[in-house]
Amino acid sequence: MTGAVPDPLPGWLTAATRVTALTGAGISTDSGIPDYRGPQGVWTRDPDAEKLVTLSYYMADPEIRRRSWLLRRDLQDADPRPNAGHAALVDLERQGRLRAIVTQNIDGLHQAAGSDPDRVLEIHGTVNEVLCTSCGDRTPMREALDRVAAGEPDPSCRVCGGILKSATIYFGQMLEERVVDAAVAAATDCDVLLAVGTSLTVHPAAGLVDLAARSGARVVVVNAQPTPYDDVADLVVQEPIGTALPRLLAAPA
Structure with a gap:
């Protein structure tokens, strides 16, 4: 399914209790931080x-x-300040449904929004x-x-x-093994992998989608542009992140 946030939301999404979010530059553009790709x-x-x-x-x-x-x-x-996309993930954590946030971003906005730093894995530092x-x-x-x-x-x-x-982490520099291992664990131990604002072209981060899908998780992609993993995803949303995420992650009725 590709396009807008569905109404009603799929049952498998509202029932998810271990959501791992993989976030990229797109979640921070509403905070005034330009993306790269x-x-x-x-x-x-x-x-x-x-x-x-x-x-x-x-x-x-x-x-x-x-x-x-x-x-x-x-x-x-x-x-830059956190925006509605960051706040939606904080709300998901408060609902007790967030497994972890694996972020490719280096801006610290997830923590600034109120996400538990212990749940935020900054794979690029x-x-x-x-x-x-x-x-x-x-x-x-x-x-x-x-x-x-x-x-x-x-x-x-x-x-x-x-x-x-x-x-x-600069190009030509190794990722921290400890952080990568934690990200892999978060991807293989979730019921939904939510990829937000990432082109899914940079590895090993993009490969977390494959790991999650092979481990039985559903995959949701929220990104303005098509990604190489749209065909793998159970749901693809191309609406603005700041409006789509709060609706996707609203507390179950």
């Missing part, structure tokens, strides 16, 4: 922007690092912390951005002098 995505409009999050370029080129710090500053200054690439020291992003504002265009680690980066 959509028709107007950051990398669609400027392919060179992908270098800012490619580890080899970042480590080798101070100019790439300076541009990256300015991008992080702009994101923080924009002060977080932009709210800074990591030293040499000694592994972690500090708040705000501290590093204050240094940038004070005139350090490419701040270095205060512990060892190493190169700092956001605590996100």
Whole structure:
């Protein structure tokens, strides 16, 4: 089934008690954070922007690092806030029906909306912390951005002098095994896998849909554009996320 949110909702959805949500950039666009791969995505409009999050370029080129710090500053200054899509998942958790949120996003908006941090698996890390690439020291992003504002265009680690980066997973960098294992467990131990605002083209995140389906879960895809997994899904919704999710996840009558 493809298109609008069905009325009434399928019984298997309203009866679901272990829903795992897989979220991508599309859930945060209503918060003012642009997506990356959509028709107007950051990398669609400027392919060179992908270098800012490619580890080899970042480590080798101070100019790439300076541009990256300015991008992080702009994101923080924009002060994005959670939207109705994030709130719908908080409501689902309060209903006792949320197994986990596996997110490809780095913005921390699920936690800001009120989702239990222990249920949020950030497979691509977080932009709210800074990591030293040499000694592994972690500090708040705000501290590093204050240094940038004070005139350090490419701040270095205060512990060892190493190169700092956001605590996100760059291209060319391995995902954290602990987080991936938890995401796989959440996908294989749910009755509904809800993919929201993700193109489902980036692995291993996209592969969680296959794992869930093979484990007997129903699959719901909510995305503005078609995905490679629409044929696998039991329900595909192409309405705006901010209006579709609250209706899909409403408490059973």
